[in-house]
Amino acid sequence: MLTAYLHLAARFSGGHPQVDTGSLARWWNRRLSGCMIIHPNQPVESWFPLDPSEPFTRREARAAGLTDRNLREMIDLGLLRRPLRGVFLDHRQPDDLGTRVKVLAKVVPPGAFVADRTAGWLHGAEMILAPNDHLAVPKVSVFHLPGADRTRLALADSGERRMRPDDLCEVGGILVTTPLRTALDLGRLLRRQQALAGLDSMLRRGGFSHDMLLASVERFAKQRGVRQLRELAPLADGQSASPGESGLRLHWLDAGLPRPTLQIPHIEDGVTLFFLDMGLEELRFAAEYDGVAWHSSSEDVEHDRARRDYLRTNFGWRIDEFRKEHVYGRDQNADWILRDAIVEARRTFDHRIRFL
Numbered sequence: 001m002l003t004a005y006l007h008l009a010a011r012f013s014g015g016h017p018q019v020d021t022g023s024l025a026r027w028w029n030r031r032l033s034g035c036m037i038i039h040p041n042q043p044v045e046s047w048f049p050l051d052p053s054e055p056f057t058r059r060e061a062r063a064a065g066l067t068d069r070n071l072r073e074m075i076d077l078g079l080l081r082r083p084l085r086g087v088f089l090d091h092r093q094p095d096d097l098g099t100r101v102k103v104l105a106k107v108v109p110p111g112a113f114v115a116d117r118t119a120g121w122l123h124g125a126e127m128i129l130a131p132n133d134h135l136a137v138p139k140v141s142v143f144h145l146p147g148a149d150r151t152r153l154a155l156a157d158s159g160e161r162r163m164r165p166d167d168l169c170e171v172g173g174i175l176v177t178t179p180l181r182t183a184l185d186l187g188r189l190l191r192r193q194q195a196l197a198g199l200d201s202m203l204r205r206g207g208f209s210h211d212m213l214l215a216s217v218e219r220f221a222k223q224r225g226v227r228q229l230r231e232l233a234p235l236a237d238g239q240s241a242s243p244g245e246s247g248l249r250l251h252w253l254d255a256g257l258p259r260p261t262l263q264i265p266h267i268e269d270g271v272t273l274f275f276l277d278m279g280l281e282e283l284r285f286a287a288e289y290d291g292v293a294w295h296s297s298s299e300d301v302e303h304d305r306a307r308r309d310y311l312r313t314n315f316g317w318r319i320d321e322f323r324k325e326h327v328y329g330r331d332q333n334a335d336w337i338l339r340d341a342i343v344e345a346r347r348t349f350d351h352r353i354r355f356l
Contacts, residue, residue: 052090101172179207188225197246203238251334285345316352
């Protein structure tokens with residue numbers, strides 16, 4: 001890098017001999033002084049000043065002589081990941097329950113409990129974040145019981161929240177809301193599309209039934225978000241496989257259309273070959289959400305195209321694809337597209353199956 005800088009300096013000075021390369025070298029060395037040299041081609045543990053297999057905080061990193069720039073560069077190089085705001089970890093460490101407990105132990109103060117999205121994440125629900133929320137590392141949701149000493153954390157969304165004794169459990173020594181209480185809080189406190197995704201995700205994770213969820217709604221009567229919870233709890237379905245599918249299903253229901261079947265299997269000779277995200281089997285109509293995570297590579301796109309063309313050609317399905325811009329944001333229009341699509345599916349049904 002220094003050699004490249006010297007060539008650049010010589011170029012802009014016209015190559016004149018008065019360019020003092022020794023001074024430039026001394027300036028460059030001063031610029032690097034106090035900065036850690038990153039060796040991306042060597043094992044991290046051979047040069048990193050902390051144990052990278054254990055989570056560490058920004059404060060611990062700075063105490064070990066690391067700068068924020070060092071941490072950003074290591075994340076950009078894929079050497080570290082940041083599972084929660086202000087906490088860092090070797091990218092090779094598994095994203096399992098044990099690791100998540102260690103990460104949370106770095107930021108949860110004694111006597112506090114974890115709630116909301118952080119609780120869902122700790123319980124292993126994989127659909128808590130809305131699409132692209134992973135690009136902004138979320139704060140930890142940490143609360144105290146009313147009257148307890150309250151600690152404000154820069155890394156956390158904190159406050160007080162009333163809990164019954166059966167609302168809390170321990171996971172690896174971390175006090176956390178139970179899966180059922182977590183679902184109830186997500187369903188009433190998040191924005192509507194994200195709330196349904198949270199309910200779906202917690203049902204998918206298990207630990208309570210849909211009937212248990214419905215029976216618990218009225219305990220929040222007259223509390224914040226209960227109207228939304230009353231609306232969304234009956235719609236929750238653990239078969240939804242992603243936040244995007246949950247959001248698309250909410251558009252479907254908002255459009256006043258018949259409730260769709262989720263994860264429709266395509267079976268041949270007793271073997272399940274495909275699943276369609278949602279649809280009406282009696283019309284052979286399906287809607288699928290193509291999220292960035294699983295439907296953006298050239299291989300993913302080709303697989304989706306071949307699968308859908310096969311079902312359209314050989315089995316008379318009409319399959320409409322939806323992306324983020326149809327479901328989220330200012331220009332979302334999935335409900336209008338779905339209304340028109342189902343009208344067209346009814347009109348063309350006889351024609352699509354006539355020669356099968």
